[in-house]
Amino acid sequence: MMNPITDQKPIMLRVIEKKIESPEFATLFFEYAIPFKPGQFVMVWIPGIDEKPYTISYHSKNQFAITIEAKGLFSKKAITLDKGDLVGIRGPFGNGFEIQSKKHVGVVAGGCGMAPLATLAEQLDKNTTFIHGARTKDYILYPDRFDIDRQFCTDDGSFGHKGFVTDILEKEIASGKLFDMIYACGPEIMMYTVFKICEKHQIPCQISLERYMRCGFGVCGACVCGKQIVCKDGPVFNSAVLRDMKDFNTKALLKSGKDVDLSLYFSWRCK
Amino acid sequence: MMNPITDQKPIMLRVIEKKIESPEFATLFFEYAIPFKPGQFVMVWIPGIDEKPYTISYHSKNQFAITIEAKGLFSKKAITLDKGDLVGIRGPFGNGFEIQSKKHVGVVAGGCGMAPLATLAEQLDKNTTFIHGARTKDYILYPDRFDIDRQFCTDDGSFGHKGFVTDILEKEIASGKLFDMIYACGPEIMMYTVFKICEKHQIPCQISLERYMRCGFGVCGACVCGKQIVCKDGPVFNSAVLRDMKDFNTKALLKSGKDVDLSLYFSWRCK
Amino acid sequence: MTIQFLGKTLKNPMVLASGILGNSKDILERVHEQGCGLVTMKSIGPEPRDGHKNPTVIDLGHGMINAVGLPSPGHLNMENEWKDLEKRDFPLIASVYGGSVSEYQRVAKFVSTKKPDFIEINISCPNSEKHGMIFGVNPQSSHEVVSAVKKVINVPLIVKLTPQALDIGQIAKICEDAGADAICAINTVGPGMVIDIESKRPVLAFKKGGLSGPMIKPVAVRCIFDIYKAVNIPIIGLGGVTTGEDAIELIMAGASLVGIGSAVRYRGIDVFGKVVKEMETWLKAHSLSIEEIKGAAHKEAL
Amino acid sequence: MTIQFLGKTLKNPMVLASGILGNSKDILERVHEQGCGLVTMKSIGPEPRDGHKNPTVIDLGHGMINAVGLPSPGHLNMENEWKDLEKRDFPLIASVYGGSVSEYQRVAKFVSTKKPDFIEINISCPNSEKHGMIFGVNPQSSHEVVSAVKKVINVPLIVKLTPQALDIGQIAKICEDAGADAICAINTVGPGMVIDIESKRPVLAFKKGGLSGPMIKPVAVRCIFDIYKAVNIPIIGLGGVTTGEDAIELIMAGASLVGIGSAVRYRGIDVFGKVVKEMETWLKAHSLSIEEIKGAAHKEAL
Numbered sequence A, B: 001m002m003n004p005i006t007d008q009k010p011i012m013l014r015v016i017e018k019k020i021e022s023p024e025f026a027t028l029f030f031e032y033a034i035p036f037k038p039g040q041f042v043m044v045w046i047p048g049i050d051e052k053p054y055t056i057s058y059h060s061k062n063q064f065a066i067t068i069e070a071k072g073l074f075s076k077k078a079i080t081l082d083k084g085d086l087v088g089i090r091g092p093f094g095n096g097f098e099i100q101s102k103k104h105v106g107v108v109a110g111g112c113g114m115a116p117l118a119t120l121a122e123q124l125d126k127n128t129t130f131i132h133g134a135r136t137k138d139y140i141l142y143p144d145r146f147d148i149d150r151q152f153c154t155d156d157g158s159f160g161h162k163g164f165v166t167d168i169l170e171k172e173i174a175s176g177k178l179f180d181m182i183y184a185c186g187p188e189i190m191m192y193t194v195f196k197i198c199e200k201h202q203i204p205c206q207i208s209l210e211r212y213m214r215c216g217f218g219v220c221g222a223c224v225c226g227k228q229i230v231c232k233d234g235p236v237f238n239s240a241v242l243r244d245m246k247d248f249n250t251k252a253l254l255k256s257g258k259d260v261d262l263s264l265y266f267s268w269r270c271k
Numbered sequence C, D: 001m002t003i004q005f006l007g008k009t010l011k012n013p014m015v016l017a018s019g020i021l022g023n024s025k026d027i028l029e030r031v032h033e034q035g036c037g038l039v040t041m042k043s044i045g046p047e048p049r050d051g052h053k054n055p056t057v058i059d060l061g062h063g064m065i066n067a068v069g070l071p072s073p074g075h076l077n078m079e080n081e082w083k084d085l086e087k088r089d090f091p092l093i094a095s096v097y098g099g100s101v102s103e104y105q106r107v108a109k110f111v112s113t114k115k116p117d118f119i120e121i122n123i124s125c126p127n128s129e130k131h132g133m134i135f136g137v138n139p140q141s142s143h144e145v146v147s148a149v150k151k152v153i154n155v156p157l158i159v160k161l162t163p164q165a166l167d168i169g170q171i172a173k174i175c176e177d178a179g180a181d182a183i184c185a186i187n188t189v190g191p192g193m194v195i196d197i198e199s200k201r202p203v204l205a206f207k208k209g210g211l212s213g214p215m216i217k218p219v220a221v222r223c224i225f226d227i228y229k230a231v232n233i234p235i236i237g238l239g240g241v242t243t244g245e246d247a248i249e250l251i252m253a254g255a256s257l258v259g260i261g262s263a264v265r266y267r268g269i270d271v272f273g274k275v276v277k278e279m280e281t282w283l284k285a286h287s288l289s290i291e292e293i294k295g296a297a298h299k300e301a302l
Ligand SMILES: Cc1cc2nc3c(=O)[nH]c(=O)nc-3n(C[C@H](O)[C@H](O)[C@H](O)COP(=O)(O)OP(=O)(O)OC[C@H]3O[C@@H](n4cnc5c(N)ncnc54)[C@H](O)[C@@H]3O)c2cc1C
Pocket: A041, A051, A052, A053, A054, A055, A056, A057, A066, A067, A068, A069, A070, A071, A072, A073, A074, A075, A076, A112, A115, A116, A209, A210, A211, A212, A213, A214, A235, A265, A266, A268, A269, A270, A271, D054
């Protein structure tokens, strides 16, 4: 019997399957019927190590998965986890994407930013314009996953076009394609450029932000960005909110709460 | 909005009507949809005074009432309460009577013991044998309340027969009346006699006990009687339980927890 | 699930907390029959005491608040009960309180002659003006009362502590040094107060009361964790246990036995048997024994 | 519902608790816009500090447990924030902590030059090895730190207390005597611990953490009640407030203003406006004003 009072401690789950997506990415699958909207995330606790936010990157009635890019201490540990290993899951947290069906939409993914867009893309029409870029071929996540055709690009040309996703987006718009909504996730500078392009062409967009997180449910303040609480009001924000969001592409808080330029924040995170 | 967590503090209600039943009894009515089974009771808190258990003596969809006999400090205060006065109600507590429909049953009420039997009687057939006694006329509760004919008696003959309810019960049985169940409430010695009569004639019975109470929900132990917890397993007990109930009509605990002979207990309570 | 505790064999590690139902032999026996390995009597004091006026116990949904006020017939006025208990066939803790070291000693000495299996001294009750708690928050008075009582009794001594102590591990260690054979923790948390805003009054007649039940479990776990680090004697852990999983959590913090009080309200008098069953199911599913999980939360990182 | 507090006019008696969202001017401003009369910054320390590893904050359903660990940029590394806050149009409490009397003094003195409306010293935080709590449980150190800080600041001083103090009324009185202009109570309760039985580990990285939210309200009410009896300076009461009725309960215990922390989780960032509205509805239905109900629970029997 469960304690009669609902608690929201981490739910302990064992990895039921692990998929090496590329040398840089691994996906961990769990058996659990988690409520879900594309774009939502969970807090992932590796006992004895740390707890960090990860997007739900696969979802079905009884399973879900997270996809991890090996970056720092935690994520490098996370990708070594395997079948049978125990992790704690809290969530789902955040708002998720707002899906406007039966319209022509665009999806712009950069690197690991593919993760939150993946379950969204699975719900979109086949005629969606889907632009997907990364540093190199190894950072192209889920190259074979979707029904929708993708336009790939890499910084070094190792896969698809050589260049940036935002260049392709500009070209698509210039070629006369009409968008009712653009969804984007990737490095913040990329999302900022997408937002600027959308604003110029009066296309509404939704992007998914990343900030350092503690509670995940809008209390501790670690993740605030301007007047927005990324874990609770976001991580997905639309054009109307982004227009007023002072710290978008400019500032973020370090673990100590110190506000720094985004470049400094990312140099810390990529240390 | 209510606190998101269900609490069970006293619900504060105002007396909406007061009925003087006799010089010794008053009934206080409250507007509140309380869940209910005949024989259940509530803890009644008069702020600044004390909190005591009282049977639900009237019940309808949106109202209920308690009937109080003026005995000691608390009950004498309680009968002075009037329209608009605030009391705290916790409950309902206890098991209540088990009603076996479509059978011939008997009801034996002594004094204030009428209170828990009243709502029960309202659910019984018109042909129920209903015996109702008290010390004097003034202690006959609800003389005009029911559809069922009653045989009244008083210790001093001031109302109905002169004599005890148990004498009438014996007579009824001797006259050949068959009972499938006897319900009784009144002084413990009276209930004990009813029980003995029932045992002799192999009639199942249900009686409602009274003990000093604190929590009302089976934790503090103030009300234990043999192996039974009166507030929780009772206050209604059936023949099977009564047969094994060592302290029935013999012992009760004082406020201090001291176990004393019932006579001593009642002399304390009638001080 | 039989378990050894201070030289006695218990049928399982469940303990009935003091002040819960423990008013007579009959009801203690029923609790034992319902699956409880070791039962505790209501705390016994030096003098007859009625306790506070009602309301004394209020359920807050996620736990309770109570100020029963240590009612007791007084140790010299319990002859019937002692006589009944002589013929018992279940293990028993007698709980004792006092207002001074000599009162604790006097009551405990007398109670010891009645041959309970264990004596517990309640140096932690917050619901009286002068009894108990003062001892359990202060290192020196804790030491005094424990060594005084230890001298005069012939059964193992359990000391029940309050979470209000600033360093409960330190107090536990002092009790161990003074001769305690086991620690029981925790008594109620707080005290707290609940005000009814309609009548503008504290709901409890005594105004303040101790908190128990599910909401205090995190405090209990922390206290047991601290005590386990500080002492070598066994711990009866309690506070907010409602399920087998809760009991396992307290054992992982360091408890040897697990007490239940408020959950009698939430799951019925048969909560003991239910919790034992849930523990057995969990242990079996994990191929673990109680001994293996005891204090497991103290082991360091992966 | 405007209210006077230490010479300032607040639009209502609601206060944002320290450590909740208060990380930047923008978010403090939003909380103010959402109906909060007075907002508190996250506690500021003497040195840059990252706080503890995650997990740091866990929701237990009937409250939370947290050990964030006093992260702070350090008082000398907040130039952007101070610059932003200069141009604010809402009243502000700056919360300060330190590891020694001189650290408290140094930080508070510096912060005072940044002209917050009030300075609050957090002598009550349980989530760090050496900061804060030690001061708030000890009468002498409480006096020292309060009088030291009072000397060097130019704005009214609020002292935030811990419910772990054995006699919180006494500590409050000592703070008043040492020059405190108001008391804020309570900080988190416990500490507590939650062990995950599957991994056999404390869930919080720091193992122990302070409890907040609905389950601590009875402790908050009792503390405010005790403090109100002991001092004449106003009290910012907080701990477990979720609804207007809760706020009224704390005011009846003696609070002048009412803080909210955890309920931001349970009812959203607009909880402040909601609670104000509920208070207004209740007061209107009872034809009472806030001044009339303040401390009402202290009045004696009918
Ligand atoms: C809503 C959200 C969803 C995310 N989804 C994914 C995902 O699907 N896949 C993925 O690989 N990564 C995701 N991340 C990033 C992930 O949480 C980690 O930040 C990342 O894995 C690097 O962690 P690390 O410990 O390995 O690196 P570290 O060396 O510890 O840190 C690198 C940097 O990561 C950032 N970071 C660290 N901890 C946190 C934290 N608790 N919250 C936010 N940022 C943090 C900081 O900028 C930090 O400087 C997501 C982040 C957020 C906020």
